[in-house]
Amino acid sequence: MAQKGFSLLELLIVVTIVGILAAVAIPAYSDFVTRTKLSEIFLLLDKAATAASEYHSIHESGFPSDIGLIQPAGTQRYGPIEVISANQREGSYGIRNLKNFPPPVLNRHLYIRITYDPATGYSKSWDTDLPHKFHPRE
Template identity: 30%
Template sequence: MEDRAIMQVTSNTGKSRRGGFTLVEVLIVVVILGILAATVLPQFTAANNDARESAVKQDLAILRGQIQQYHVDHNGKFPADGETDGTKFADALLLSSSADGTTGAPGTLPYGPYIIGQVPANPFTGARGVRIVTDVPGATPDDSTTEGWFYNPATGLIKANTTEVSSDGSTPVSSF
């Protein structure tokens, strides 16, 4: 069997020192990592915005589909018909209801619930609340942290309450 010796680095003075990284080497690595972060981070940010844009489109498709189903089940009335309180919209979709729109606990009336759990949160603001308006297309988004959606119970129109612009750089997300 061979003896294996541990190598030590010897300086000009003859003293041994341990091998390691110099300050310059560490700084070079830090600079390289900084450059990589600067080039990669914007791609992650863009992917995050694309994901939120897709989520808001999916949430609107679900909400619009369930609003239409409610409309069919309730003889042409939309959820929260005649109401000005956005919580009535949530009640109409989250609870069971009769043909005249009276709500009750899930499973106690013939229709609904149309959404299980809670109204989806607006992916851009995190808000689940609904603001009742008379003109959904004309409603001015304000990025409310409590009201994530604009809804008109007379027409069944709904849109996101956000000032964000889509990934194309020009289309407001609120116009989806």
């Protein structure tokens, strides 16, 4: 009589392999989703920085201290974009407590700083307490 189906050992091997793959794939997928969400914030903050630089170049009185002047649409999902500091030479804008993220990123901060130097122009830098693997590219 010919054997039909799988033996218990074969099924256990398949379940073990699937378990190992899931143990590797699920954390990698979670990091991928987190990076995707963060890239949306990086883009929004970069747009705010560009708007702040344009405001500064037109008004020459300093970087805007009213977030309404530079805030791009769709910024409330992960926390409100706020003015961290603004003066004649520098403006910092960002989210003080990130929300809707998994624990490694939840309640961390992410700021973009725009600095104006009359000799070299505008430069941008990031300030964050995110884990290193989630830092924005400079």
